[in-house]
Amino acid sequence: MDSQKVDMYLMSNSKFFQPSQLAYIRERLLAADESKWMYIQSADLKDPTTILIVSILAGGLGIDRFLVGDTGLGVAKLLTCGGLGIWTIIDWFLIMDITRQKNMEKLQAYL
Template identity: 40%
Template sequence: MNEIITTENTKVNPNLVQNYLMTNAKNLPEVSIEEIRTKLSNLTQEEFNRVQVVPIKDSLIMFILSFCFGNYGVDRFMLGQVGLGVLKLLTVGGCGIWWLIDLFLIMEETKKTNYEKIMSAMPYQNI
């Protein structure tokens, strides 16, 4: 007989957490990896599945986009920062100055945005 396995209250498998972090660690702030690991380990399988489907932006791809199209604000639009994207577009990357500064900042900004997305997908935990 086939049994239906419910994952409603089952704790997430630690190997799944490890695999998730190994895959996404390069796109998350280094200082937050342990915090994320702890919170992910306390989730149920169902909650973890919701976190897994959160789209994570690749910080290297964002750097390349910023390098090629940063004057037009494409990097900021991709991060969901529409206001900054429009401003950057209208000023053509702040006459190139803002574009140059963003080349140094965009990778960390991408990691920070990814962290915020993951944290907002998790249920509130008081750890």
């Protein structure tokens, strides 16, 4: 793919990924076939900041886990009231990294 197009994609979507993953993503996007570009641009990436806000407001109900695609953990968190609040507090610190990892997994599915 065109390096200018890849750089623009990374500039506008860098908050969705770990900073350490950006060089790897750039390399993979440059090596990717042009026909995949439409799928890559239309990937439904979750905003880690939004997920954190949801986690703070309704994390005890497991909604944050449902949003990132962890349905099983969302149900478990819902049934245990966020692990009696402990799991909810832990997720406040981890949910942004989990969201970025899930975004990376989605992107790798297209590459």
